[in-house]
Each structure stands twice: as C-alpha cells, then as structure tokens.
C-alpha cells in the first residue's frame with residue numbers, strides 16, 4: 325500500500341532540486357501533485373514526470389512572494405483540484421554577502437521568498453485544512469537557520485523565522501488535527517550548492533560526521549515521513565537532515 329494513496333500535495337519550488345525530489349517521491353507513493361515553480365517550463369517538466377508515474381499533476385508558474393499571484397493560484401487549485409492534503413513550502417533562494425555589502429534588495433528578496441512565500445501559502449490553505457480537520461504542512465528551512473553562517477545573514481534570518489513560524493502555526497492548527505513541521509537540511513547537492521568551490525567543499529566535509537553532502541532524495545524521504553500517517557502525532561518539530569552536522 326502506498327503511503328500517500330490518493331492524497332493531493334502542493335509543492336512550491338517543485339521545478340528542480342529538493343522540491344522536484346519531494347514531488348516525485350510523493351507521486352511514487354500515490355499522491356497527485358500541484359507543482360509550483362517560478363518558471364513555467366520547469367513546473368511543466370516535473371508535472372510530466374509526475375504523470376509518467378501514473379498520477380495527476382498540475383503546473384503553476386508564479387513568484388511565491390507575490391500575494392496577488394499566490395491568491396489567484398490558490399483559488400484555481402481549490403476550484404480545479406478541490407481538496408488539498410499536504411502543503412510543502414520549499415521554494416527558497418540565497419543572495420549571499422557579508423552584511424557590510426548586503427543590499428536592502430538582497431535582504432528583501434530572500435525574506436520575501438523564503439518567509440513571506442511560506443506565510444502566503446500557509447494562510448491560503450489554513451481555512452480548508454481547519455475545515456477538513458486534517459492536513460500536513462512541511463516547511464523546508466535549513467540548518468543555517470539554527471546555527472547561522474557568515475555571509476548569509478538574510479538567509480539565516482529567513483530560515484530561523486520560518487522555524488518560529490512553523491512552531492506558531494503548529495500550535496494554531498493542532499486543535500483541528502493539522503500538523504506543521506520543518507525540515508532543516510544541511511548541505512544538499514542541488515543547483516543551490518553547485519557553485520561551491522572545491523576547497524570550501526573539502527572544509528565542509530570535515531564538519532559532516534557522515535562525510536558526504538546529502539542528496540535531494542534524503543530530504544524527500546524526511547518529507548515523506550512527515551506527510552505520512554506514521555507522523556500523525558508529530559507537530560512543531562524541526563527534523564535536521566544534515567549528515568550529523570548539527571547535533
């Protein structure tokens with residue numbers, strides 16, 4: 325029996341990397357997927373891969389920080405798909421720089437995408453989750469939100485705030501059986517980490533007890549667990565998927 329048989333999941337940032345891995349993992353476990361991405365082409369490509377697994381998929385191209393666009397997308401999801409069971413707030417960006425050189429624009433872009441985007445989607449689906457007395461929300465944070473990182477004050481602030489947001493919404497929605505959890509990945513091999521220089525990668529590996537970077541599928545497996553019936557009694561938690569970096 326598939327773990328997510330006939331459930332419907334909305335995954336933001338599903339066009340590539342971790343979001344794509346989550347979309348395909350959920351589909352392989354029986355879920356239909358609304359793939360949200362900034363670029364229509366990526367969203368449609370992943371939706372096609374979901375359909376190839378025998379599930380339904382919808383592609384939506386939008387900027388998750390655009391309140392009007394998110395509202396239109398949520399209305400269309402509710403009208404065309406109907407019920408939604410799982411929301412994965414995964415879309416995220418980095419704009420790294422030391423604080424002395426960080427522009428207000430780079431601060432805003434990161435906070436608006438990583439934090440406001442999750443707020444808009446969560447708010448958009450909260451009413452239906454409360455009404456149906458079920459639902460799973462999974463926010464993809466980062467270990468950088470737990471430990472900080474020089475050159476990433478905007479990113480760290482967005483992910484730390486996303487963790488505080490997760491715990492607050494977990495408390496708000498728990499009385500109706502809706503769970504809200506965060507995953508804090510460490511360093512995962514995606515486009516986001518591809519630009520890392522060789523020396524930096526070596527230095528990083530010394531800090532990872534399991535001695536390798538993670539794969540998108542490692543995060544997707546954690547998301548599957550949190551979305552599954554096995555995690556029924558788990559809410560307000562942060563699950564680190566980082567090879568043991570933070571413990």
Ligand SMILES: NC(=O)c1ccc[n+]([C@@H]2O[C@H](COP(=O)([O-])OP(=O)(O)OC[C@H]3O[C@@H](n4cnc5c(N)ncnc54)[C@H](O)[C@@H]3O)[C@@H](O)[C@H]2O)c1
Nearest residue numbers: 337339340341342362387388415416466509511512514516
């Ligand atoms: N890769 C890592 O090492 C790592 C570590 C910790 C946390 N994370 C988090 O995991 C999530 C996914 O990261 P990834 O490594 O797959 O990155 P990625 O850059 O490969 O993919 C990010 C996805 O988010 C989408 N996206 C970005 N901004 C968007 C916006 N404004 N509106 C809609 N979609 C948008 C992109 O189009 C892309 O599909 C992010 O939240 C990231 O912060 C990644």
